[in-house]
Amino acid sequence: MSKPPNKYSRRDFTKLSAMGFAALPLLSFQNPLTSITASTEEQLQIHLFSKHLQFLNYNNMSNAAANLGFNGLDLTVRRKGHVLPENVEQDLPIAVEAMKSHGLQPKLMSTNVWDVNNPVNINVLKTASQLGFTHYRTDWLKYPETQTIQESQAQYAKQAEQLELLNKDLRLIGGYQNHSGKHVGAPVWDLLPILEATKGQFLGCQYDIRHAVVEGGGSWELGLQRIKPLINSIVIKDFKWGIKDGKWQPINVPLGEGMVDFKRYFSLLKTYKINVPVSLHLEYDLGGAEKGRSKLTMDKKEVFNYMKKDLQFIKDTWKSA
Structure with missing residues (x-):
């Protein structure tokens, strides 16, 4: 994947880091877990998951997201992402510079961060904090067979x-995504004993309605009601059940074509006064863009049309909910 030729020197980055830390006390930091009482009639702040633009460099990725009408990018800072964790000091400033040049402010990122004893994880968070990011998705967890749940x-x-203590020091908000399957948090209820151990300010839930409906069926509303105090960002995508390779399984589809009742979901978010950053995922067939491929089998203009269509669906449905 090609990237813009300009790169920050280590000396430049040191200056940037110092400026970032110096500016932190001046930032008007607002924790969405305590500020969700803001008017829910306001438009959602919708970020495009950068995994779906993996075929573009930082500048072209930012240009595309801005032209499509997104408020920002949910930048992948993780294994096989737009920014590799081991290169975060060098590459994340370049990505942020490209985003800002197209009017996109750094806010959301998706990471592999969980273990605070991992120096790479610490460096990812410190660098992101210095550059202005406020929210990130954590790594997923699994239940080992060697101990009880x-x-x-x-x-x-x-x-x-x-x-959460590290997040507090860095003024960052982490969100654990509920993901269907055998991940921790697949049934939303099992996140509570984990996340309620925190103070709920700098670590909570990135709520994914698609995965909640897959696992919860008709009871997803109960899970939402229970987890709502911990929601600090949300993921939007849709699915329907279908037979693939001889087995029933969730099939990803464009928004409004699947089983997620977005009008009901958005009405509940408004009732609960939840208006937090949104990450749009497109995991149906987009010629490889849905899988984060660097080369596509579909014309990129067609990919952009699907992205724009899903974005407009969110805006229209939120307005009418």
Whole structure:
């Protein structure tokens, strides 16, 4: 994947880092877990998951997102992402510079961060904080077969407390995404013993309605009601059940063509006064863009049309909900 030729020197980055830390006390930091009482009639702040623009460099990615009408990008700072964790000091400033040049402010990123004892994780968060990011998605967790679920939850709760302390120091807000399957948090309820161990200010839930409906069926509203105090960002995508390779499984589809009742969902978000940053995911067939491929089998103009259509669906449905 080609990237803009200009790069910050280590000396430039040191200056940038110092400026970032100096500016932190001057920033008007607002925690969405305590500010969700803001008017829910306001438009959603919708960010495009940069995984779907992996075929573009930083400048072209930013230009595309801005031209399509997104408020920003949910930047992948993780393995196989737009920014590799081991290169974060060098590459993240370049990505941010490109975003800002097209009017996009750094806010959301998706990471592999969970363990605060991992120096790479710490460096990712410190660098992102210095550059103005406010929210990030954490890594996913799994239940090991060597201990009970309750024992694992107690262990993860302690880790969550440690991560929240780091987030507080850096003025960052982490969100654990509920993801269907055998991940921790697939049934939203099992996140509570873990996340409620924190103070709920700098670590919470990135709520994914698609995965909640896959796992919860008709009871997703109960899960939403229970997890709502911890929601600090949301993911938007849709699916329907279908047979693939001889098995029933969730099939990803464009927004409004699947089983997620977005009008009901958005009406509940308004009722609960939740208006937090949104990350739009497009995981149906986009010629490889849905999988983060660097080369596509579909014309990129067609990919952009799908992105614009899903974005407009969100805006229209939010307005009418």
